[in-house]
Amino acid sequence: MSGSTEPISLYTLPPVEEEASEKDRPFSDESLGHTKKLSVVVPVYNEEDSIRNVVEDLEETLSSLGMQFEIIVVNDGSTDNTLQSAQLLQEHCHLRVISYRANRGKTAAMMAGFHHAEGDYIVLMDGDGQFLAKDIPKMVKRLEEGCDVVNGWGKKKEPITKTIPSLIYNFISRKLFSLNVHQFNLGYKAFKKECIENLILMKDEHRYILPLLKEQGFTIEEVPVEYLPRENGTSKYGIMRIPYGVLDMVSLKIEMVCGERPFRIFGLISLGLILLGGLLGIYTVLEWIRGMGITMWNVVFSLIFLLSGINILFAGYAVESAKNPRR
Numbered sequence: 001m002s003g004s005t006e007p008i009s010l011y012t013l014p015p016v017e018e019e020a021s022e023k024d025r026p027f028s029d030e031s032l033g034h035t036k037k038l039s040v041v042v043p044v045y046n047e048e049d050s051i052r053n054v055v056e057d058l059e060e061t062l063s064s065l066g067m068q069f070e071i072i073v074v075n076d077g078s079t080d081n082t083l084q085s086a087q088l089l090q091e092h093c094h095l096r097v098i099s100y101r102a103n104r105g106k107t108a109a110m111m112a113g114f115h116h117a118e119g120d121y122i123v124l125m126d127g128d129g130q131f132l133a134k135d136i137p138k139m140v141k142r143l144e145e146g147c148d149v150v151n152g153w154g155k156k157k158e159p160i161t162k163t164i165p166s167l168i169y170n171f172i173s174r175k176l177f178s179l180n181v182h183q184f185n186l187g188y189k190a191f192k193k194e195c196i197e198n199l200i201l202m203k204d205e206h207r208y209i210l211p212l213l214k215e216q217g218f219t220i221e222e223v224p225v226e227y228l229p230r231e232n233g234t235s236k237y238g239i240m241r242i243p244y245g246v247l248d249m250v251s252l253k254i255e256m257v258c259g260e261r262p263f264r265i266f267g268l269i270s271l272g273l274i275l276l277g278g279l280l281g282i283y284t285v286l287e288w289i290r291g292m293g294i295t296m297w298n299v300v301f302s303l304i305f306l307l308s309g310i311n312i313l314f315a316g317y318a319v320e321s322a323k324n325p326r327r
Contacts (some may be wrong), residue, residue, distance in 0.1 A: 038069040039119030043109035044127035048081040049232035054127050059093040061133035071095045074113045077103035107206040114196045126187030135225040139190040148195050148218035151181050152188035154227025176253050177211035181222050208252050266316020270309045277305030
């Protein structure tokens with residue numbers, strides 16, 4: 001179907017431009033003892049060589065388990081034949097295809113899939129062929145046992161240029177968010193429906209879905225999954241993901257600590273500058289009293305620090321007033 005082309009907001013789902021037809025049928029999952037439905041969301045961008053294997057693996061594995069399920073492929077503006085390949089699979093798979101004409105990023109594609117998912121349990125799975133559907137049952141079993149979020153983690157042989165940054169990133173993330181998981185950004189996770197119903201993500205924040213859900217009080221566990229080398233296509237991550245990732249990480253931590261009271265962070269910076277300016281001013285006055293004259297640069301910097309501190313203080317108050325107006 002065709003949808004609107006309104007501009008994207010960072011805080012809302014992007015508009016769906018076209019959605020192919022759906023094929024579905026009821027199942028019951030006797031092995032897991034429930035009749036709940038499972039949705040598997042697969043965001044893809046230029047994965048024409050992988051999408052068929054991924055979807056057919058999901059179809060074969062989940063059908064053999066007798067699970068009621070749906071597969072949702074979100075085509076994020078691919079410029080190859082990913083969309084056409086996915087649409088052909090609808091003829092024999094329980095598949096829905098959502099497509100965007102422009103590339104909007106993984107976070108937007110993932111959120112679109114979440115929005116259209118009808119399952120009680122939702123699995124997020126990258127469409128690059130590096131994960132296998134056989135790991136889904138044990139993830140769902142953890143959800144059945146009471147966990148809210150299951151994070152898949154695995155190891156594969158990668159060049160040191162990827163391994164070292166990944167180790168550093170995950171180490172810092174564990175310490176910063178007090179969350180003991182091996183890998184934050186691996187694209188294989190399972191959620192209960194309620195976890196993602198009110199989830200709000202900005203651009204590229206799919207990397208931090210775990211700490212955001214932890215902040216909301218959801219429980220998170222990990223299971224090992226098979227993590228295969230990429231056989232087709234190319235990685236979508238460039239060198240800039242490292243500095244961007246660090247900046248996003250720090251930004252999110254500040255938001256989580258001071259999100260509802262931004263005045264506190266502004267206030268700390270302001271007080272530091274005012275204190276520095278005040279001390280420099282006192283030092284300058286003492287020099288003048290002792291007959292050593294006045295150093296003009298000391299006066300200038302003292303005034304800069306004081307005025308900057310006062311400006312930041314009022315800016316922080318304005319931001320907090322706009323963010324949290326009293327009703």
